[in-house]
Amino acid sequence: MTKPNASELKSRAFAEVDALRGEAVAIAKDLHAHPEVGWRTQRSADLLTDYLEKHGMFVEKAVAELGEVSDVDCSFRASIPGHMGGGVGVALLAEYDALPGLGHGCSHNLIGTIAATAGIAVRRALGDVPGNVYVMGCPFEEGGGGKIYMIDAGVFDVADVSIMWHGSSDVRVGSPNIAASGMTYTFTGKSAHSGANPHQGINAADAAMLTFAGVNALRQHVTSDVRIHGIIEDGGVAANSVPDKAVVRMMTRAASYKNIERVRERVHDCARGAALMTGAKLEIAEDPVYAERLVVPGLREVVIGNLGLVGLERPDGDPQTFASADSGNVSQYIPHVTFNLPLDTKGSVPHTVAFAEACNTGMAWDALVTAAKIMAASAIDLILDPERVSAIKAEHAALKG
Ligand SMILES: [Zn+2]
Numbered sequence: 552m553t554k555p556n557a558s559e560l561k562s563r564a565f566a567e568v569d570a571l572r573g574e575a576v577a578i579a580k581d582l583h584a585h586p587e588v589g590w591r592t593q594r595s596a597d598l599l600t601d602y603l604e605k606h607g608m609f610v611e612k613a614v615a616e617l618g619e620v621s622d623v624d625c626s627f628r629a630s631i632p633g634h635m636g637g638g639v640g641v642a643l644l645a646e647y648d649a650l651p652g653l654g655h656g657c658s659h660n661l662i663g664t665i666a667a668t669a670g671i672a673v674r675r676a677l678g679d680v681p682g683n684v685y686v687m688g689c690p691f692e693e694g695g696g697g698k699i700y701m702i703d704a705g706v707f708d709v710a711d712v713s714i715m716w717h718g719s720s721d722v723r724v725g726s727p728n729i730a731a732s733g734m735t736y737t738f739t740g741k742s743a744h745s746g747a748n749p750h751q752g753i754n755a756a757d758a759a760m761l762t763f764a765g766v767n768a769l770r771q772h773v774t775s776d777v778r779i780h781g782i783i784e785d786g787g788v789a790a791n792s793v794p795d796k797a798v799v800r801m802m803t804r805a806a807s808y809k810n811i812e813r814v815r816e817r818v819h820d821c822a823r824g825a826a827l828m829t830g831a832k833l834e835i836a837e838d839p840v841y842a843e844r845l846v847v848p849g850l851r852e853v854v855i856g857n858l859g860l861v862g863l864e865r866p867d868g869d870p871q872t873f874a875s876a877d878s879g880n881v882s883q884y885i886p887h888v889t890f891n892l893p894l895d896t897k898g899s900v901p902h903t904v905a906f907a908e909a910c911n912t913g914m915a916w917d918a919l920v921t922a923a924k925i926m927a928a929s930a931i932d933l934i935l936d937p938e939r940v941s942a943i944k945a946e947h948a949a950l951k952g
Pocket residue numbers: 657693901902
């Protein structure tokens with residue numbers, strides 16, 4: 552067999568993406584019009600898996616082994632039939648969950664459709680060339696950490712590297728982000744009449760407020776990368792009754808997941824101290840930790856190398872972002888790159904109404920097509936060059952130290 556030519560395969564993939572445009576846009580619009588949140592995103596996952604199967608991809612469903620966390624599993628992994636286990640494996644990350652009250656305010660309607668479209672295009676372009684793409688259907692990114700369960704279940708073990716797109720206001724390739732985790736403190740006290748017999752009550756709302764007092768004192772003594780922010784989700788029902796239950800939702804962010812673990816323990820101590828001061832009982836529930844995104848320069852260059860093919864210029868540099876995502880956990884496991892293309896955000900940032908509107912415009916459909924082409928071309932470069940993939944993996948291992 553003669554060595555396959557990268558630019559030939561890329562033009563084949565680009566023609567496929569153009570041919571899929573109508574169908575892909577219809578799916579992205581449909582996802583936008585029917586947002587689903589949390590783990591319950593079956594309709595959204597089905598739209599994508601139907602699309603993948605229709606175009607010849609092999610789909611495995613419910614692969615995340617969610618165990619106790621959810622009774623429904625809307626994860627999936629799609630791959631090119633007959634290509635399993637041979638050559639380079641490239642994961643293309645799909646997301647499809649929305650935000651409560653906001654709908655698709657984080658561009659996941661596009662993220663899912665882009666990964667699926669790129670996967671189909673690579674299948675058609677590759678023909679018999681060894682190598683595979685894995686469209687990873689990653690559920691509940693917005694707080695659930697779906698990818699973390701998929702990593703633990705071994706779903707990513709077939710892939711050497713991973714690529715993902717995200718909506719933004721400019722072109723970026725490989726922006727670093729930070730680690731994050733949430734926790735819930737449930738205080739149980741004892742109700743009593745606030746005027747007649749308050750001495751017999753145990754005030755759970757006081758425990759909640761003292762937790763915040765402790766956290767506010769802690770802020771001076773953490774490194775400057777750390778963010779701690781929270782709300783009182785439940786602080787009692789009536790001002791004339793001693794609250795016997797209070798719930799605090801707190802989040803921590805830091806430059807590294809190792810720092811998160813340290814800070815989180817100190818925040819727990821604030822809650823423990825508050826429980827001791829008030830006599831309330833405390834229950835602590837921890838969310839999974841979203842790790843910071845590792846940026847592997849060699850993999851970043853693969854994506855940058857394809858920007859010119861769609862008429863884009865190399866970005867000047869990548870600003871640090873202070874959001875967090877579970878693609879960070881993927882980036883700790885295998886080399887990963889997230890790239891961004893602009894949407895008509897009108898200056899807005901993700902998780903806002905204006906950003907949700909930007910995920911449903913003509914500019915969004917153009918971004919969908921352009922992103923799918925960049926993703927497909929980058930996957931083709933990686934599949935055709937196993938030595939480059941080995942160098943990227945070595946770079947990743949060195950970064951992890
Ligand atoms: Zn988001």
